Amino acid sequence: MDNGIVAMMLGASIFLGGVALIAFLWAVKNGQFDDEEKFLNAVKFDGVEDLNDAAMQEKKKEELKKKKQREYKPE
Amino acid sequence: MSEKIACTHCHLEFSKDVMIQDGEHYFCCNGCQGVYHLLSDEGLDSFYEKVGDTKLAPPTQQYEDSSNFDAPAFYEKFVKTTKEGFSEVSLIIEGIHCSACVWLNEKALHKMEGVIEANINFTNNKAQIIWDDDIVKLSQIIDMIRAIGYNAYPYDASLQEASANKQRKDYYLRISVALFAAMNVMWIAVAQYAGYFSGIEQEMKTILNIAEGVLATPVLFYSGWIFFRGAYYGLKNRVINMDLLVATGATLTYFYSIYITITEHGEAYFDSVSMIITFVLIGKFLEVLSKKSATDTLDAITKQLPTEARVLRDGEMHSIKLDDVKVGDIVVVSSGEKVLLDGEIIKGEGNFDESNLTGESEPIFKKVGDSVISGTLSIDADVHFRTSKDFEHSTLSALVSLLENAINKKPKIEQLANKLSEHFSTAILTLSFATFFGWYLSGYGFEHSFMIAIAVIVIACPCALGLATPVATLVGLSLGAKRGILFKEAAQLETMAKTDVVLLDKTGTLTYGKPEVVKQDIDIGYDEGLLYSLVKLSNHPVAQGVKKVLEKPQNEVVFDEYKQLQARGIVAYKKGVELLGGNAKLMQEMGLAYEYKSENTLFFFAINKKIVATFELQDRIKDDAKELVNTLQQKGIEVMMLTGDHQKSAMRVANEVGISEVFYELSPEDKLEKLTQLQNDGKVVVMVGDGVNDILALAQADIGIVMGSGSDVAIEVGDVVLLDDSLKSLLESLKIAKTTFDLIKQNFAISLVYNALTIPLAIAGYVIPLVAAISMSLSSLLVVGNSMRIRYKWSK
Structure with a gap:
């Protein structure tokens, strides 16, 4: 086998593995594994409506944050 | 239907x-x-x-008004402000049955104007809610949760809990990275080893080296960061610790391997770098998992104290913070409440439980003019009292600060692992330097000498040593847990194995803590049902003890009239018949003659002024108490008894179980002092107790062992909890501690022997990366396997 191919394969698989690892780390940091029950049941509540709600909530959060930034000055 | x-x-x-x-x-x-x-x-x-x-x-359920959630005092205690200026609270939500409930609560809260985030944990029903306090108030949020059929109450998510979780998560992330990288490095290393024996092109070797290097980098600098930090703090305190050895070993090996990769000759040791870090990190994580801090305990204790007292000012009742209550204020205490301030009763009377302070289990009756002490509990008294001291100078505050002192003064016995690793680390580092100079001065050139010095560190780098203690204590903890013995911290197992003196409390520890009938003298032909119905009226421990030996009658008698007499007994009337049940004092006062004399507590039962039954009661000694004392003494452990009780009953118990050193009529402070004396003589002291009057001693003892039925505070302070209250468990816990400590020593022996065999090989220059990797895994496996062997032996 050509050395170049081995190098490429090693590089690609380490990269892919790395991506999976980073995704996993992100999920842990994000608290997605903190509550195993909720994590397992999450799939049941994943309809279109729920997604819309989640997006709305996200938007509301942003708006409130912006508003607060204008008004609130930590002393 | x-x-x-x-x-x-x-x-x-x-x-x-x-x-x-x-x-x-x-x-x-x-x-x-x-x-x-x-x-x-x-x-x-x-x-x-x-x-x-x-x-x-x-x-x-009907709930009281939720507006008190908006009170400033409440906000101050439970509501935090986030850095963006929002409010945040931790709630426990009641009534969550399924994940749909979680969904509903989160949705309902998200729909509220001003709620930024609501995150509910299904497993523990705890919720984190962030909201904008300008738009919506906490009371409205709680009203919403109640409106949809649940209830919520806030809890103090103490910083301790949060920081412990954060630390755990941090370790978890670092271990994930280390495991991922180490496993991949090992695959690549297999190709390297194969190449070492069957020949491999230099170019291919370099490619494999680079791949290993890429993977080993995050392991060393991200996962291994903990060792750099540990080594830094160690050096700052002028201690050479295991962290320093791991850090220097791994770093030197890492840079040496990079050098090899670039110069394209020799063997790189990237696999050793990632393996050392991964193994020792896992060992460290196991230790972190089973650690508790002293501040946690204190938090838990002060949390149990209410922060406000009800004070009568200008004829109105106010809830006032304890610190703001002044001397001379009138404080109201109802039955079942804790007394939080010292003072003198000006109205009302009733029974108080002072066992917290005195260990005296009998309720104490107090009336107008008597003084009440903070830290005691009102059993059935509704009283007003005038405070004589402010909270800061109260008995309760004094007790809390004494406890604080005791917890901080708890001696930390240095663990074998720390002691050993310091010497070990120093020895290995010195040996490695000596090897380098030895080879260099013999004329082998810098590079060759350096490589061999590195090999010494790598081979000695003590994966097995790092795992020896955590794995052993884990076995000990699980052995205990299976038998209802909870060790709160792994390190305690080792301390406990070195016990010199065991101090035993009397009531509730050596005895059952409740009077039981030991002898009865009964006239034939009286109605037992009458007596049963009579003693049922009282909650007094003596009455309860008598009730236990009586059979429950078919029909219980309902009396026309009855009266409880303080510290005497009960009088009841049924169709003109007078029934008396009580102690000798009651009989004397009623003019009844009795000819019964005994050291024990007596209970008489009289019908129409004629005594028909007499009971002798005693706080019975636990069955295995004598055996316990015997076994301990055979093992060369000193046994002493400390009790707040008076001399007579203390001596009775001591003689029966065979304890010669007895100290009686001790206050909680006296117990502490006795214990401190022993500690000052250089002894490792275990205190066994159950009550609040033992807490000071429990807190400062090297190991405090608490009975599971003991008071909450005592359980909080204790290091070991015996869930089944039995003395057999006490013995068992000492045995487990001993076994664990032996196991630790065995594990150390294994890893040290391993090092003794391999280090000479390394010094002689015979070690290649494969040997390093195999010896490392093998010694770790031996240590884990040995620990499993003990576990298997015990479970049989």
Whole structure:
């Protein structure tokens, strides 16, 4: 086998593995594994409506944050 | 019988007649109906699809006004402000049955104006809610949770808990990275080893080296960061610790391997770098998992104290913070409440439980003019008292600060691992330097000498040493847990194995703590049912003890009239017949003659002024107490008894179980002092107790062992909890500690022997990366295997 191919394969698989690892780390940091029950049941509540709600909530959060930034000055 | 039908909201089934019909729906109560309509109006009725057939609790409870959640004092205690200026609170939500409940609560809160985030944990029902306090108030949030059929109350998410979780998560992330990288490095290393034996092109070797290097980098600098930090703090305190050895070993090896990769000759050791870090990190994580801090304990204790007292000012009742209550204020205490301040009763009377302070188990009767002490508990007294000291100078504050002192003064016995690793690390580092100079001065050139010095560190780098203690203590903890013995911290197992003195409390530890009938003298032909009904009227431990030996009659007698006499007994009347049940004092006062003399507590029962039954009661000694004392003494452990009780009963128990050193009539402070004396003589002291009067001693003892039925505070302070209260468990816990400590020593021996065999090889220059990797894994496996062997032996 050509050395170049081995190098490429090693590089690609380490990269892919790395991506999976980073995704996993992100999920842990994000608290997605903190509550195993909720994590397992999450799939049941994943309809279109729920997604819309989640997006709305996200938007509301942003708006409130912006508003607060204008008004609130930590002393 | 009409058909049964399920309530649309809670799914509990009832007969159709009693249900509320509402269109096509049926409800069991107004509460369910209300919630159903609320959810429909809010567009949340898809909840019912999600919840399926799970049965919910009907929201029938009435709640008091929620406006007190908006009080400034409440906000100050429970509500935090985030850095963006929002408010944040931790709540525990009651009534969560299924994940649909979590969904509903989160949705309902998200729909509220001003709520930024609501995150509910299904496993522990704890919720984190962030909101904008300008738009919505906490009371409205709690009202919403109540409106949809749940209840919420805030809890103090102490910083301790949060920081412990954060630390755990941090380790978890670092271990994930280390494991991922180490496993991949090992695959690549297999190719390297194969190449070493069957020949490999230099170019291929370099490619493999680079791949290994890329993977080993995050392991060393991210996962291994903990060792750099540990080594830094160690050096700052002028201690050479294991962290330093791991850090220098791994770093030197890493840079040496990079050098090899670039210069394209020799063997790289990237696999050793990642393996050392991974193994030792896992060992460290196991230690972190089983650690508790002293501040945690203190938090838990002060949390149990209310922060406010009810004070009568200008004829009105106010809830006032303890610190703001002044001397001379009138404080109101109702039955069942804790007394938080010292003072003198000006109105009312009743019984107080002072066992917290004195260890005296009998309730104490107090009336106007008597003084009440903070830290005691009102059993049935509703009193007003005038404070004589402010909170800062109260008995309770004094006790808390004494406890604080005791916890901080708890001696930390240096663990074998720390002691050993310091010497070990120093020795290895010196040996490695010596090897380098030895080879260099013999004329082998810098590079060759350096490589061999590195090999010494790598081979000695003590994966097995790092795992020896954590794995052994883990075995000890699980052995204990299976037998109802909870060790709160792994390190305690080792301390406990070195016990010199065991101090035993009397009441509740050596004895059952409740009087039991040991002898009865009964005239034939009286109605036992009468006595049973009489003693049932009182909650006094003596009456309860007598009740235990009586058979429950078919029909219990209902008396026409009865009266409880303080510290005497009970008088009751039934159709003109007078019944008396009580102690000798009652009999004397009623003019009854008795000729019964005994050291034990006596209970007399008289019908129409004639004594018909006499009971002797005693706080019985636990069956295995004598055996325990014997076994301990045989093992060369000194046994002493400390009690707050008076001399006579202390000596009785001591003689019976065979303890010669007895100290009686001790206050909590006296117990502490006795214990400190022993500690000052250089002894490792174990204190066994159950009550609040033992807490000071429990806190400062090297190991405090608490009975599971003991008071909450004592359990909080203790290091080991015996869930089944038995003395057998006490013995067992000492045995487990001993076994664990032996296991630790064995594990150390294994890893040291391993090092003794391999280090000479390394010094002689015979070690290649494969040997390093194999020896490392093998010694770790031996240590883990040895620990499993002990576990297997015990479980048989």
